[in-house]
Amino acid sequence: MSTAQAQHHPAGPLAAADALNARLGATRTEPAVLPQLEALALAVTANQPVLLWGEPGIGKSAGMERLAATLGVGLETVIASVHEPSDFAGLPIVGDDPATTGVPMAPPDWAVRLARTGHGLLFFDELSSAPPAVQAALLRVVLERRVGSLVLPEAVRIVAAANPPSSAADGWHLSPPLANRFVHLDWTHDPRTVARGMAGTWPEAPIPTVDPARAAGAAARARGVVSGFLTARPGLVHHLPDDAEGRGRAWPSPRTWEMALRLLATGYAAGASGEALSAVLTGAVGDGAGLELLSYLEHLDLPDPERVLAHPEAFALPERGDRQLAFLIAVVAAVQSDPTRARWEAGWVVLAKAVDAGVPDVAARAAADLAAMREPAWPVPAGIDAFVELLQLAGSLPGAR
Template sequence: MSVNTLPVTTGEALAVLWQGWQAQATGGLTASWMLHGRPGIGKTEIVQTLATRAGAMLFDLRLTTIEPQDLRGLPYYDHATQRTIWYRPEDLPDDPAQPAVLFLDELTAAPPSLQPTVYGLLQERRIGRHRLPDTCFVVAAGNGPEDGAIAYDMGTALSDRLIHLSLRATAQDWVENYALPHNLHPAIPAFLRSRPDLLETTAETLQRGQTIACTPRSWARVSAILHAVPDRRLRDVMIAGTVGEAPAAEFALVLADITASLRVEEMIAARPAEAWALYPTSLHGLTALTYALIGAAEEGTIARIIALMAGIGQLHRHRDDPALRALPLAELCTHGFELLLQKALARGWQAQFAASPDWAAYAKSRAEAGL
């Protein structure tokens, strides 16, 4: 069955859950949430980020690895009272003073025999006599049968206990809300800016009868490979085994261009007049440079990063290369500054921006152009 709700990006889903967390904390809404999405789209990362932002302890239950009694607990016969007492499992939150997120992962892959046990957690927020504290936020996640994953259709008794979020992957959202905050290799967002269709290819891969698909999770793994494996031939084999042969071959060409031209550390250390010669001159190289500069921005380097970012828009005036005039330098500069500003606002670097003559000159030129 399809999930008949509005599709949301992973960034939007995090914003919705954060609003739900705040609403529950004030007593305005107590609900359980369900994240639907293809494998590797980022469901687990959303919940982990939510718990970190809220300062909550994360209880991560993989429902495909447990039995009903693992949630219900074990019975113990009390001879004094002639009653059976249930010892609850330690995997459930019970401290009312400790904010918690209970994550029921792989809900749609859990065997049907387990689902009635989960009903109480999702609706009444209890199992047997054990009740979840009011400070516990409940989120479930799962794939659908159409995603090529092991999954059961969700019955109405289960679906009616949840607020459903249907996730979709977009390159822009993933780059801004995951790749940049996690300092992924700049070649990856640069590549996906030109090939956003290769961020997530599960449906197409299944139609072709192939095994390996591109997913946000697999691209994050490619970044780890790039940072950890220096041997290019072995690295290419690993990347092909992560995202598939055809995407890996296309990415390798972009990576070679970027690797040959990206010299961020040298640019930061160089004197302003010397930095012009260090800028890449290809579109992929300059795109990667914008992301690399954002990743390199720290409180001690932000002033220099602002100057180098502004330089992208002025590069054609300082390099005698006709090909540069055909590139969207102003667009790249603006895109880079938008993302750099987001990082600066999150880190409290507004004063550095206000004091930068390069930012002032860039802002003035934008205003004069009516932008």
Template sequence: MNAKKVKSSLRTLISLKQPVFVWGAPGVGKSHVVAQVAREMGLELTDVRAVLLDPVDLRGLPSVKDGTAHWCPPSFLPTKGEGVLFLDELNAAPPLVQAACYQLILDRKIGEYTLPDGWTVVAAGNRESDRAVTHRMPSALANRFVHLDFTVDADTWLEWAERAGIDEEVLAFIRFRPKLLHAFDPKKNDKAFPSPRSWEFAAKIIASTPDPDVEFSLLKGTVGPGAATEFAGFSRMFRQLPDPDAVINQPDTAVIPEEPATLYALCEAIAKRAGEKTAENIVTYASRLPSEFGVLLVRDAVKHHRGVVETPAFSHWTTANAEVLL
């Protein structure tokens, strides 16, 4: 399921205090989604990396009082309030550490420690097929969770990326080549490969305007040589686009690029400029584009400015493109 469905599922399961395990390939954003859901629900998030623990760490250390040994729980386990106890990379932990989590996950306690009523256990990890560092999860532990499979969806990621202010060059490229948002092959030993996480890194690199002599090397080390080569070609074209503001100012006569990649990039740049003063002209220009690009431009412009749908040009455009919009 995509990020939206995973978030919706997490909200339901967290409200029920039902332990849940999120599975997904490296770099798809599992940890980010769990943190985002906790934040949106107004819950505290305690992130515990199980792979860094020893089996005894969860139970804590003994102390003696009045001749009786008592276990002092570790400080990272919550004692009050409401929140999410996030056991990230749980299946990367050694089997003995996973076994130590049994009681905590099912019975909400371990030794003398009890998880507060307002807290829910959420775990995440990579799949065994991804050739990441994992240990097979014992069936007794697996049966304590509801399991969610996290898959990458370009449209969902693009919606998030626009809100997050990801560089428009990267957004335009992913619209043009959505399959390169996540291209991970566990059979290869690539150090770098395209993923939602690595494209976010790439966007930060581009926004920092690095030295042109090293830009490609940086991208190659971030998203891998294949994706970096395609992006570099797209980027050269993107940086030579017609001025989006000039296109908006003269929508009836502005040039219409012939190359699909150029059109994708130009639509991305124009849509971001949608506003009260530009909406009419943007739709006018969209009406001159091939139908699929006109739909792309208007749809993205509406995301940035809802007033686009109230313009006279929008009414004419929807009538002319009724067959495409059905």
């Protein structure tokens, strides 16, 4: 038998070894409550780019394969450290008349496959081993979803993995612009989970499912929380760490607060656990700002603004000033999401309770935002009387008495 025939013969010398390896590769999964898996699934559900930090060999890549299988989408793995900047910026292709048509930048094959499918999981591995020029080229991919002349579909989720620079081959700190585009999660291993995996069973975290009936209220609550918190703590809107390691991880900026808003709204709408929400929020804005936000959340306990708008006379205004501000912002955000006359008038009933409680200054900003939504045909409700002077000065209510 020739060598070529032996290589393809089912009874060749490696057939039994291949069958053994296939048997060892057949594993099963079971539902498990693992905060780091739930946090990853929550960030992916919210469609926020995620960066997993962990030592080599602890299963980041295997976790991506299981996540893609659970989501029922394809996985495209790109080893960032072995690519050139042009692999992400695109290679120029000169046509017949570049002065008329320009020079398009050809995308790589993995981007074309994702665009053709319309969805999927894009996994950038070894990000901290990529040199600064490659990191710079990745900025547009992560933020704008643009690879060369191709724009990735919105349904494509982006996840990356990095080893700490101390344990990465030729490791680099992430550049601040690239680091500020990710939700940073620490990826660790649990010896008991690994031991059970060696027995053939690996954990599978359930994917958070957004409840459409809770979506509007969740979005409004999240807006009230984040806006109210930043109103009370304006110094945390933007803070670039002083050290290179800190600048290469999570830190607060308007961009990452937008990420935190989306993560919080998704968590509310999907009923995510407190542990998962804690991980993703600190992973977005950093430990310092994140812990302050979590402390604020712990004592906030906002009612659902949609329920309040349905029965505005039946609720009691929160007593604490920070809760009042967050709640009123949430109510106005809920009206803005579906600005009908009935909901707009219900909003004024809510704001009037702040006046009755002796805190019209707390409701002033919310009143200006609510007044700006008024349609010309809508009459001025009675609840607006206490704000008329303020709104006329601000020009938010033309023609009001």
